[in-house]
């Protein structure tokens with residue numbers, strides 16, 4: 388698949404603001420600052436589609452991008468940002484949860500983690516939760532350019548072990564800088580979207 392058209396459609400914070408369920412959706416989850424926006428921009432060949440933030444923790448909305456008029460990429464707020472109040476954290480968790488729990492067009496979730504760091508407690512919870520709700524999950528280990536290729540397998544095993552990743556769930560090393568992993572992610576997206 389090639390992404391020929393990618394357009395930002397809307398942002399939502401509350402359930403009532405979510406757009407109509409009209410096309411298949413593929414969501415992205417990950418810690419704040421993990422590189423979700425950079426991934427969206429790279430796979431869509433666009434520099435400014437998703438906002439890459441120098442101020443982590445600011446994005447609270449669910450952002451919908453329509454791809455090739457065929458499916459939506461849905462960027463959920465980053466979790467695990469330390470410098471916000473507990474009330475704010477609960478609010479974000481609520482936003483994420485109410486989307487994930489009630490979306491009948493949701494086909495799969497891309498769980499983005501940083502290849503260099505052992506997954507956090509928040510990451511473990513998120514993965515556990517995705518499996519609890521039986522979502523097809525693709526784990527993307529991003530910022531792969533920051534370590535040498537020879538070391539990828541050991542970092543990937545660490546992620547697999549800590550998240551207790553199911554055998555059928557792939558982990559793809561990715562870099563928004565070099566494009567490593569992009570084609571593989573596009574193939575998976577096409578499959579999930581039924582293209």
Ligand code: GDP
Nearest residue numbers: 419420421422423424425439440530562563564
């Ligand atoms: P988000 O908060 O998850 O959307 O994260 P961003 O996409 O805004 O990225 C957070 C920071 O990580 C930015 O400074 C990016 O330039 C950087 N970053 C994201 N992806 C990569 C990557 O693959 N390689 C490198 N070297 N830096 C990255």
